[in-house]
Amino acid sequence: MTKIEAVIQNSKLEAVKTALQEIGVEGMTVLEVRGHGRQKGHTEVYRGREYSVDLIPKTKIEMVLADAMVEKAVQAILGAARTGKIGDGKIFLSRVDEAIRIRNEERGEGAL
């Protein structure tokens, strides 16, 4: 089982969700986050005062999938989230030891 964490532009959330649903991904967690990679921050001058944002608001999606699904999901995210500009985000994959469904204690890939 693999955990996929993707940090994406806020404006791409709907597109990524739709793309994932289309390939059969049924569960995900969405978080409101802040951060930056190489994308520069943003400064707005309002009434003579500078408002600097160096941690830019982004959206993070997390999901744990059976290994067979992972590459399809990654491709779906890439396709939906990409704009080609700096600030598009990143995808991280990591190994998951176990998954357990709380309702009936089912374990393993069946719990996903």
Place this chain on the structure above:
Amino acid sequence: MRSKATANRSSWSWRSGVNFFMAASSLIGELRGSINDESARIQREFEATGDGRDCVAQRTRMVEEILARLWRDVISADESKLANLTLVATGGFGRGWLFPFSDIDLLFLYSDRDTEQVFKDPVRRFSQELWDLRLKLSPASRTLAECERYDPSNTEFTISLLDCRYLAGDRDLYRKLHDKVIPKLVMRESKVLLQGLAEVTRERHSKHGMTLYHLEPNLKEAPGGLRDCNVAGWLALISAIDKLRDWPEASSLRAPVRKQLDAALDFLMSARCFLHFRHKRDDNTLSWEAQDAAAAAKIGARDAENLSAAEWMRIYFGHARTVQRTVTQLLEEIPEARSALYRQLQSWRSRLTNADFSVVDGLIFLQQPSSLQDPEVLLRLFHFMAHHGLKLSATTEFRIEQALPALASTPPRGAELWLYLQETLLQPFAADALRSMHSLRLLTLLLPEMQLIDSLVVRDFYHRFTVDEHSFLAIESLHRLKQSQSEWDKRYAELLSELEEPELLYLALLLHDTGKGMPGDNHVVISLDIAERAMDRLDVDPKERAEVLFLIGNHLELSATLRRDIFDPMTVAAFAEKVGTPERLKMLCLLTYADIKAVNPEALTPWKAENVWQLYMAAENYLNRSADQRVHTEVNSEKLMRLRSLAPVAGSKFKTFLEGFPQRYLMMHTAEEVMRHMQMADELATDPVIVELKRGRHWYDLTLVTRDRPALFATLSGVLAAWGMNIVKANAFSNASGVVVDTVHFTDRFRTLELNLSEWARFKNSVVSVLLGEADLEKMLRDRQRSEKGAIAKVRVETKIEFDDSSSSTTTIVQVIAQDRPRLLHRIASCFSRQMCNIEIALIDTEGQMAIDTFYLTSGGLKLNQAHQQKVEKALLEELKAE
């Protein structure tokens, strides 16, 4: 509220013929069997009759039997021989209300500590057997002396004693508890006890957002639920025991109150039994699925026609409202429940008494009970409420309910109603007044539109509250901004204080979701329709109406834009153009803030608040920097079409006048105003300078129409300064043929115009003659300066000058932030003039002590080059440093 379970045991058929001395294990087996049978029977009967009260009574009897059997078997076969140990039912069980999956509240009462030791093992075995029977106990063990002490950290235990009932064991011990210990305790500690109960109740209420209007309410814990019913009973009981020095004979609540509460209880008890049987555990949340099922089964509403879930929930909310009102009134009326400090506060508040109303102990009473025949008094009452944040006394509420039918036949309407409504909406406690009006059915009388969203449950994963409560909460969120300490809230609070007509924002919030009460997909469009009708009835003037409709129609725009890239200039531009003016932008920003905040307590995360603010700033800056997008009369916008319809014979004059004005000019003025300007422009041949003066709500409004010439704006601001006027906002626009329309909002610092009517004409003539070059402006300014010597403003706002060379293709934009002071604008404009700059467009704004002035400059018809910009900046800083 205490109903003693009857001792009718004959309903159990197996009881006869059973040998008392059966072995324990087979006893358990037998008891388990009969519990299952009896429980199933009770459930079947409930499903047939839907009678909650009966269900809990039957279950109570069943458990009593079990306890009695086990007691005889485990503790003592002969009651008369047992001394010093009693089994007492407390809490819900004591009341005789045992819900299908509720805990069973038991008290093991000992005469002293030694007895506890003696019976330790049997009691433990007793409890064990009950657990084996899967009867969930909530047991307590106390000596008689311990019961007499009140522990403030465990108010719940003492309260549970109020419902005590004998089950088994030493009767004398029980009588001591019931007849002596409890009354003594209550009389001694009534003040503290009531306070404790009030505190625990308020804590519970605040866990549920202080409102009963949840979309999926917990009917035990939420305000207006079963717990609150109990609280009402306890409050009344404690007061009664305190007064009578003994248990009261009958219920201590007044008859009409008791009747209403009983009706509510019937409903709530049936609903809770239904939930327990459905979920097979102590789950008291009316989830949407449960609401559907309850409505289908007509729980608590046996005689109703087919009920939808929303209709069933309305019945629930009706009962919950009654319960909540009763509890609130009782909490208020019991004087011991308040500390000395509170009473001091209340006596200060009673100084608020006026001719119409008196304030006693923080509650509003009518001076003249019959005064409500005059609808105006009623409206003033709620204004009073909203202003001071006080509650109505029970008597006042009763009188209002009495007055409503007469009012319904000729309800107040029109401009006068709007006036009262406006004023009420602006008060700091407006939301509470609205809630009170709503629960008394007065709000729906004045604004029938509110009926659509009354207690309306709309199924939505984000919204926590019913639609009407959501709207009141949104209004409350804005008022609360003034007291908030958080950094974010302070920014929004500042914005709120800058609004020219905040009542329009509040009205928009009140009506923005009314469309949800009608079938259809797009509630925004429906809300617009409803709002138009409402404002028709309130006779709201067209300019204000347009603002409210804009807000309602676009109330989701800002949120929608947040889902795009807010740092992308195109996104900002598109959004800003949709909004059009800075005032609308501010209102929309605050409306979005309030709307999100009222969805549920966590909805407005700092992440969201920051994004809303970012978008606001970016849009505000865009609006400031894009004012030079010109009108082109070939393009058919809505406004242009309206203008054309107003002036069908104007023909080419229309085209000539409008061509070249910035879009902003059209956005800031109504079609009627533009017509007037066009007429004024027409007369320029005979009258080269035309000035009009009006008294506006906050300021004086001066409109100047003339032909452009060098230093025009500097001269205009100069003559105003010479008259001691303080320019607050201004816009200077010109069209392609050199006609200038300047509008200035100013305050009259020395009340010249207010105190002397003749000064109006003199002032206008002065402006004209200065502009015609016929008067000596410099002398006028010197005279003014002499008379004002010594009035030096403390500099708190730092001067900041920012040049923007990229936003406009034809001009250089300069934004000046500076400490507001007399003649500021004149000095800035004159400085530009001396530096050979022409002001194409001026957007002048003042917020508090800060002047925020944006100028679109050209020199020789072109943008300013770098060197020139630096020169201007230097000169301006010098100019603004002096003094």
